[in-house]
Amino acid sequence: MTTATIQKMTAKEVTNKILNNEDLFILDVRNESDFNDWKIEGQSVHVINIPYFDLLDDVNPALEQIPEDTAVLVVCAKEGSSKMVAEQLAESGKSNVYYLENGMKSWSEYLEPVKVANLSSGGELYQFVRIGKGCLSYMVLSNGEAAIIDSNRMIDQYEAFMKEKGVKLTHTIDTHLHADHISGGRALAQKYGAKYHLPPKDATEVTFEYEKLEEGKDILVGNEAIVVHPIYSPGHTIGSTSFLIDNKYLLTGDILFVESIGRPDLAGLAEDWVSDLRETLYSRYKNLSENLIVLPAHFGKITELGKGGLVSGRLGDLYRENPGLNIHSEDEFRKTVTENLPPQPNAYQEIRQTNMGKMNPNEEEQREMEIGPNRCAVHDK
Template sequence: MAVKEMNAKEMTTKVLNKEDLFIFDVRNVADFNDWKIEGENFQYLNIPYFELIDGVEDIMDQLPKDKEIVVVCAKEGSSKMVADMLSEEGLDVAYFKGGMKAWSEHLHKTKVYEDKDISVYQFVRVGKGCLSYMVVSEDEALIVDPARFVDEYIEAAKEEGATITHIVDSHLHADHISGGKELADATGGSYYLMKSEGAVFDFKPFEEHERIEFKNIELEVLAVKTPGHTPGSVSFFVNKKLLFSGDTIFVSGLGRPDLGNKVREWANDLYNTVYNKVSEIADDVIVLPAHYADFDGEMNEEGFIGDTLGNIRERNEKMFTASREDFLNDVEKSASSVKPPNFEEIVMINRGMEEVDYGRKQELEIGPNRCAVHHTD
């Protein structure tokens, strides 16, 4: 049989549709255990490529004869060679184009919300767990927490007949490289960030722009200072209907406050945010976070990742009802979990203190997001 290829868009469709698929991952065991393509009805086999150099005869009994098999590796090369060997054995097999690097970079666009004033789109970075957004009002667009793939946002805005005029980052990201500054340079749009996050390039500080209005106030964005994940974390309250919560509130948890090595101090800020600021926001407001941890568990029936604040309060009841001391202790328990790889270098890049080429950006971002604190029982 001829060897087929499967690209990231096709793989995303299978994830979204909860299709059956057998993934044969030929990366090292540690890499596979740390991060893989996840689907609710996927089955897996992980055997490192170097164990297959002499052939695949010894592992044929571990592979299905009646199901499509996709071979995955880091960059593509090894998976093509293994797929060729499996095809010669008569199996229906494809290799995953671009490997896990391509999976890390794919953005899936979906509509979140629409009324007479605004249209809102979510960009799901399925392989990385990152979320970004485009809010369109008439012929102008706001981009929230953009990834570094700036051409995709520009093209998406063009499809809506809009120009990107405002770009906002909810905080200084530690697990991926922001596209905010580059997108502003490419479009001439205004880029907003908290001054306290330490960026050294020109931007508009939220400390001086607590309200952003354009298109005759049909789209109003209120920056709500919500420290905790980082000291300068903010959330964006749009038209009193949508809360772009950054890494402060997730569908199934809260942003981890331990990346600055001040876990107790920042956790105290997070507690104040949850109990003094978020508590004032109505239950029917739709929360749209900057990350997710569980694609299948956090994607709703409408096809996007988000939920009403009321449902999130119920789902994470203990986090939203704990005493200050219990809250701080709970966060400290989770603070020993693995930190985002290369996060210190990524922070330096996002501050504008370091420049790297495209290849290095790819390397720095490999792996899952690790920005959430989930309640530990």
């Protein structure tokens, strides 16, 4: 009998393969509905789905679809099933067999830090790409201080990065009350004695103290005064707020994405907020410099990842190429953002309640609430 020789592959290693456009063949052994809802994607990724239970007695159906000289990564929800299938493949003579360490759970939670730019005052701006979930968060560094914008709940990864950079957290900021993922902003602020900022119109039901985001009330990071300007920009939520950093970078939250626009229905007020969304996209943002670099809080498609994994776009280019910015009829715009929307995010009501401080789910419950893709955009399918 052949001795099974399999290796594990981490979410970081998978991410790096995708960002480097390396070929990757994946056998996903989750059930078909989970696979169709959410899977690992990339421009050089080839993925097939054969449920675990269909391979219990015989892995030949998988071997028949895996190219002979190609390495294969077996993926499941938490690791166990993929490891067993990987062992069976190796025992059948297949070489270069890997399994995803901690399964799609780890894929959902991994953050890849990508440098956006050096800032004019000597600081730095980083984007954290949550590639398995489509969430984007940001860290501004200056003179030993840090601010984190739209933090995810996996605060240990931000902590490790700050430790590496030798900086102290002074501010955490959420552009709006999130509905697709649990914010780590409050937890980070409490742990490090930082200030946690929220738009007051999104915070009418929160159960905790916070700093109000108000236009003209700058947030300073470091002694060199890297300035973050709140710009009131309702639409996705009634309090959605954008930021200008270094007069070059426009952090748009979930209002504007690279290839789509934000949906206004996650608080049950789509009809009420449509006009706000249009006003922000077609007037407020239109009056800004077209040379600003848009940095959104989410991406919907792997094609939105640019060099090194950075998700960004020049505002002027977005006004030419983004379908959501080119709906000239107000009636057609209203129809687009209120009808035929993709399914709402998994457990979005519970996530909103958690971000308000009204629910306190444990770590495993939080993980289950977030499983699956983000669905914050109008045009994502």
